[in-house]
Amino acid sequence: MADVKVKVQPPDADPVEIENRIIELCHQFPHGITDQVIQNEMPHIEAQQRAVAINRLLSMGQLDLLRSNTGLLYRIKDSQNAGPVSFFLSKMKGSDNQEKLVYQIIEDAGNKGIWSRDIRYKSNLPLTEINKILKNLESKKLIKAVKSVAASKKKVYMLYNLQPDRSVTGGAWYSDQDFESEFVEVLNQQCFKFLQTKAETARESKQNPMIQRNSSFASSHEVWKYICELGISKVELSMEDIETILNTLIYDGKVEMTIIAAKEGTVGSVDGHMKLYRAVNPIIPPTGLVRAPCGLCPVFDDCHEGGEISPSNCIYMTEWLEF
Amino acid sequence: MTQAEIKLCSLLLQEHFGEIVEKIGVHLIRTGSQPLRVIAHDTGTSLDQVKKALCVLIQHNLVIYQVHKRGVVEYEAQCSRVLRMLRYPRYIYTAKTLYSDTGELIVEELLLNGKMTMSAVVKKVADRLTETMEDGKTMDYAEVSNTFMRLADTHFVQRCPWVPATENSDPGPLPPAPILVISEKDMYLVPKLSLIGKGKRRRSSDEDATGEPKAKRSKHSTDNKEPIPDDGIYWQANLDRFHQHFRDQAIVSAVANRMDQTSSEIVRTMLRMSEITTPSAAPFTQPLSSNEIFRSLPVGYNISKQVLDQYLTLLADDPLEFVGKSGDSGGGMYVINLHKALGSLATATLESVVQERFGSRCARIFRLVLQKKHLEQKQVEDFAMIPAKEAKDMLYKMLSGNFISLQEIPKTPDHAPSRTFYLYTVNILSAARMLLHRCYKSIANLIERRQFETKENKRLLEKSQRVEAIIASMQATGAEEAQLQEIEEMITAPERQQLETLKRNVNKLDASEIQVDETIFLLESYIESTMKRQ
Numbered sequence: 001m002a003d004v005k006v007k008v009q010p011p012d013a014d015p016v017e018i019e020n021r022i023i024e025l026c027h028q029f030p031h032g033i034t035d036q037v038i039q040n041e042m043p044h045i046e047a048q049q050r051a052v053a054i055n056r057l058l059s060m061g062q063l064d065l066l067r068s069n070t071g072l073l074y075r076i077k078d079s080q081n082a083g084p085v086s087f088f089l090s091k092m093k094g095s096d097n098q099e100k101l102v103y104q105i106i107e108d109a110g111n112k113g114i115w116s117r118d119i120r121y122k123s124n125l126p127l128t129e130i131n132k133i134l135k136n137l138e139s140k141k142l143i144k145a146v147k148s149v150a151a152s153k154k155k156v157y158m159l160y161n162l163q164p165d166r167s168v169t170g171g172a173w174y175s176d177q178d179f180e181s182e183f184v185e186v187l188n189q190q191c192f193k194f195l196q197t198k199a200e201t202a203r204e205s206k207q208n209p210m211i212q213r214n215s216s217f218a219s220s221h222e223v224w225k226y227i228c229e230l231g232i233s234k235v236e237l238s239m240e241d242i243e244t245i246l247n248t249l250i251y252d253g254k255v256e257m258t259i260i261a262a263k264e265g266t267v268g269s270v271d272g273h274m275k276l277y278r279a280v281n282p283i284i285p286p287t288g289l290v291r292a293p294c295g296l297c298p299v300f301d302d303c304h305e306g307g308e309i310s311p312s313n314c315i316y317m318t319e320w321l322e323f
Numbered sequence: 324m325t326q327a328e329i330k331l332c333s334l335l336l337q338e339h340f341g342e343i344v345e346k347i348g349v350h351l352i353r354t355g356s357q358p359l360r361v362i363a364h365d366t367g368t369s370l371d372q373v374k375k376a377l378c379v380l381i382q383h384n385l386v387i388y389q390v391h392k393r394g395v396v397e398y399e400a401q402c403s404r405v406l407r408m409l410r411y412p413r414y415i416y417t418a419k420t421l422y423s424d425t426g427e428l429i430v431e432e433l434l435l436n437g438k439m440t441m442s443a444v445v446k447k448v449a450d451r452l453t454e455t456m457e458d459g460k461t462m463d464y465a466e467v468s469n470t471f472m473r474l475a476d477t478h479f480v481q482r483c484p485w486v487p488a489t490e491n492s493d494p495g496p497l498p499p500a501p502i503l504v505i506s507e508k509d510m511y512l513v514p515k516l517s518l519i520g521k522g523k524r525r526r527s528s529d530e531d532a533t534g535e536p537k538a539k540r541s542k543h544s545t546d547n548k549e550p551i552p553d554d555g556i557y558w559q560a561n562l563d564r565f566h567q568h569f570r571d572q573a574i575v576s577a578v579a580n581r582m583d584q585t586s587s588e589i590v591r592t593m594l595r596m597s598e599i600t601t602p603s604a605a606p607f608t609q610p611l612s613s614n615e616i617f618r619s620l621p622v623g624y625n626i627s628k629q630v631l632d633q634y635l636t637l638l639a640d641d642p643l644e645f646v647g648k649s650g651d652s653g654g655g656m657y658v659i660n661l662h663k664a665l666g667s668l669a670t671a672t673l674e675s676v677v678q679e680r681f682g683s684r685c686a687r688i689f690r691l692v693l694q695k696k697h698l699e700q701k702q703v704e705d706f707a708m709i710p711a712k713e714a715k716d717m718l719y720k721m722l723s724g725n726f727i728s729l730q731e732i733p734k735t736p737d738h739a740p741s742r743t744f745y746l747y748t749v750n751i752l753s754a755a756r757m758l759l760h761r762c763y764k765s766i767a768n769l770i771e772r773r774q775f776e777t778k779e780n781k782r783l784l785e786k787s788q789r790v791e792a793i794i795a796s797m798q799a800t801g802a803e804e805a806q807l808q809e810i811e812e813m814i815t816a817p818e819r820q821q822l823e824t825l826k827r828n829v830n831k832l833d834a835s836e837i838q839v840d841e842t843i844f845l846l847e848s849y850i851e852s853t854m855k856r857q
Contacts, residue, residue: 181709184708203583208630208633209586209630209633209637210637213637244706244708245708247706248687248706248707250690250694251687251688251690251691251706252683252686252687252690253674253686256642258642280581281580281581282580282671282675283577283581283643283668283671284573284576284577284580284671284672284675286678287671287841287842287845288835288838288839288840288841288842289672289676289758289762289838290676290679290680291838291839292765292835292838292839294761294764294765294768294769294839295679295839296679296680300761300764303768305771311768311769311771311772312772312775314772317772321828321831321832
């Protein structure tokens with residue numbers, strides 16, 4: 001009896017029945033079921049019928065197709081998950097598969113957004129199609145275009161309700177794509193003044209040199225707290241922002257930095273070390289060459305005796321001598 | 324030798340020695356080493372004059388000679404030595420600060436005369452000092468000799484090489500040019516002279532003869548007849564030692580600016596202790612132990628040993644890296660990193676020039692590229708927090724001024740510009756050389772302007788000189804006040820004004836030359852130190 005393989009048309013070969021069974025199974029296993037599980041449950045259905053049922057469920061948007069390392073997984077789309085997509089599908093049932101694909105790609109890009117050329121690569125669709133689809137989606141208010149601060153011509157697309165990432169908008173230093181130089185300048189000066197006064201008080205305390213020097217240092221955390229308390233910034237600044245400002249002061253030659261090892265847990269330490277900053281003076285006064293007019297002369301290379309421009313008739317020298 | 328250097332040498336030689344010497348000197352600088360007849364032929368001057376000019380140049384150590392094979396003597400000019408003539412005022416001033424007026428005059432005499440014997444120097448300086456002293460006082464030779472010996476002990480003056488005394492009695496045919504030798508230990512050996520005497524005034528009046536005019540005068544004349552005791556032993560100023568001193572000064576003031584006065588004093592002590600022991604071109608001084616430093620601190624500074632140790636630790640940990648710790652014996656061994664110090668000073672000079680010429684934002688970009696070595700355009704904008712358009716503009720300005728250079732890194736073998744990385748970088752050595760060249764040209768311009776200003780007002784200067792001479796002679800013959808007034812009024816008020824302006828301008832230009840020379844010194848020391856290390 002066991003050997004006889006009887007091809008019996010099972011009573012529930014009805015496609016709808018199959019689909020319902022599959023949905024029930026999915027509800028049983030909310031994490032997803034593999035093809036194997038369905039097969040076990042309904043061994044009497046042929047593979048083809050199974051495939052048809054699953055495809056229908058997918059196209060209706062009731063199942064999600066996922067890939068895991070064991071194989072393909074089918075998961076029920078619950079109401080939360082299905083939110084935007086069901087919304088989307090409810091808007092355009094039976095819509096273009098291409099549009100769905102494009103939407104999926106943009107969703108995957110998260111809050112960094114994705115460029116139109118990258119969408120083209122990922123979906124292998126021609127450019128004209130992509131543009132049409134993107135216009136469609138934009139008009140339906142499902143995606144939006146955000147101008148990138150890096151290349152002003154580039155537009156990245158992301159889901160409508162997401163906040164753009166810092167790398168796209170430039171973070172605290174940019175407001176509406178404009179680099180705020182005055183803001184940076186003001187912060188620059190404030191930080192420098194803070195460090196300068198700290199160094200002054202340390203120098204006047206006249207204790208032994210070690211203490212004097214250590215007290216003239218300020219950690220980046222201290223400077224950050226000071227700037228926050230000053231309240232000159234309408235945007236919230238993080239410690240990294242302050243460190244970039246302090247770095248510009250280092251490049252101005254007004255401040256020097258050392259890194260010391262700090263215990264984890266001391267305030268302001270990052271990964272076991274702290275950055276300390278100190279205001280310093282330049283090591284030489286403005287050099288001799290720039291005190292003569294020749295050092296700053298814009299037409300230096302054209303100047304020679306007997307020419308149009310020569311030391312004898314140099315107007316810069318005449319002005320400088322009259323000082 | 325670059326054009327700018329040759330131009331500067333020609334101006335200097337002309338100002339100090341005159342036309343003929345200038346012609347010969349510049350010719351030698353341009354063409355390298357040449358024998359006597361070729362020089363005479365190429366410059367078109369008579370052999371006699373060429374010989375005299377060469378004598379002057381050799382006396383001042385500006386030209387050296389060498390015997391080549393087949394007995395030909397070739398003369399070579401030393402361009403760098405000619406450029407040192409700019410620095411004479413600085414040398415004299417240093418001698419004044421270290422050894423007061425006596426030292427100042429000794430060094431001045433040696434520099435102006437090239438080479439001199441000790442007795443001649445002492446005599447001349449004593450005479451000059453006596454001029455300036457009050458009536459009835461004279462300068463004793465012994466004092467001057469003392470100062471001279473101190474100068475020799477600290478290596479500020481050194482002996483010139485001389486002809487070695489040949490042992491064999493039969494001299495054989497004389498070589499075409501004498502071969503001069505000097506050994507290391509003889510260089511600063513002061514001969515034992517007993518120079519007795521006092522300085523004499525130029526106008527010997529009866530007052531300072533102290534009652535023995537005849538006897539003194541006869542002694543003076545017999546001195547001339549007797550052979551000078553140290554004939555053949557000539558002395559010259561040791562310029563390297565002065566340079567070492569300037570370098571030490573620059574390092575000490577840099578430390579004082581960055582840290583405080585006490586640290587700079589400690590560094591000065593360390594440098595003083597290594598003056599004689601370290602050769603001038605060494606990258607590091609000899610290691611000094613903290614105990615030694617404590618003992619050698621100047622008397623006025625009483626800081627405790629502990630505090631000294633703390634200062635030394637601070638100096639060693641400072642990001643400047645001028646002082647390094649090389650060991651722990653004797654309370655800690657410390658060295659001064661001379662090469663690094665010169666590098667920092669040269670870099671600071673470059674930064675200062677960029678700042679003054681292009682603005683402080685450009686200086687920020689410059690320092691940024693210096694620190695990070697190689698940067699892309701985008702990275703420069705991000706780190707310096709300067710808007711992209713301005714940053715680009717500034718980078719290109721500095722690029723055309725040759726302070727920054729581009730390094731191309733191609734991604735593809737065909738070096739297509741769209742597929743190449745362009746990195747900005749600063750090459751300190753080449754930037755220093757470029758700036759040095761600019762300094763030379765600047766000084767040449769300043770000298771030319773000074774000469775032009777003087778030439779413009781030549782008529783006025785001559786007139787004022789004549790008037791002064793007339794007044795002086797009238798005063799000597801005892802004229803009346805009214806007559807003097809009349810003569811003085813020959814120079815009208817606007818003319819007097821003009822003279823004042825001229826004097827002020829000439830002084831300003833002179834001072835500016837010396838300031839540019841300071842920059843030249845820093846850059847040259849750095850380039851020399853880097854070339855020696857390679």
